[in-house]
Amino acid sequence: MACYLKQGGLKFQERFIQVYLMQSGKLQEVKQITSNFESLQKQLTRKMKLPIFIADAFTAKAFYGNPAAVCLLENKLDEDMHQKIAREMNLSETAFIRKLHPTDDFTQSSRFGLRWFTPASEVPLCGHATLASAAVLFHKIKNVNSALTFVTLSGELKARKVEDGIVLDLPLYPVQPQDFHEVKDLIKTAIGDTLVQDICYSPDTRKLLVRLSDTYDRSFLEKLKVNTQNLLQVENTGKVKGLILTLKGQPGGQTQAFDFYSRYFAPWVGVAEDPVTAFQCSCRGGELEISLRSDGRVDIRGGAAVVLEGTLMA
Secondary structure, eight states: OEEEEEEETTEEEEEEEEOOOSSTTHHHHHHHHHHHHHHHHHHHHSOOEEEEEEEEESOSSTTOSEEEEEEEESSOOOHHHHHHHHHHHTSSOEEEEEESSTTOOTTTOOEEEEEEEOSSOEESOOHHHHHHHHHIIIIISOOOOSEEEEEETTEEEEEEEETTEEEEEEEOOOOEEOOHHHHHHHHHHHHTTOOEEEEEEETTTTEEEEEEOTTOOHHHHHHOOOOOTTHHHHOOSSSOSEEEEEEEOOOOTTSOOOSEEEEEEEGGGTEEEESOSSEEOSTTOOOOEEEEOTTSEEEEEEOEEEEEEEEEEO
16 A cells, blocks of 8 residues: 655645555555544644733732733643743733643642743743732632642742732842942933932842932832833843832821832843832832741732733634
């Protein structure tokens, strides 16, 4: 028996079959080969369909806080597809929740894998996208557990449901004093002649924290024009991946009191400005409560509003 099949793109077309029936039963073998090709063709042309959500984190109201996209992965996703989806969503982070075992269930299981991607690259940790992921599982998928564990590049992260939101259990990274002269070009490029009170650096996360002078108030930080376009040219050594500008909080008076205000910039990973990192002085605002623990971890409490639910097809 000789069987000739031609491959063309995603379709397999049977162009010519020359069958020499040397003995009975050979025709059935040819039919089986054709059936296998037809099955393969259907698998290759079937569109990918992924449940996808957008949740605004660290807020109770839609269109405030820090938005993140959340994808639920029933099956393994091609590695490059994570980045393509994150680029398509074009938010500061897109989270991918995956099952750790084939028998896991998004409603019943309490442990999942979790990865985060900016439009430019994968990142080792993202708080607001973790909160968004937990909110999707708790509030949309109706996961029956009161606490979830996410296995990530930063170790195991936990999220527990509380009455007024979700509490994240995250690692606490140490910081060290940073000499101004070593980073003065970066700071000058970002904020010009704005007065600086203190500078710290986290080698684990490669974040630079710049505390502005206590002579400034919240409105100053909110209105501050930060030049992020040239930061990539000024700092291209890989030492800094994020710039935090922070300011000491003020007594409440007519407004709610906060311990500190901040803004966060990360053009090195494709995020010009992140909407929320504390009480966030961005146009979207956002609030979170932070508690330092004695075991070297930090609890972050916040709310989330799921604003979009759909299916991603590709």
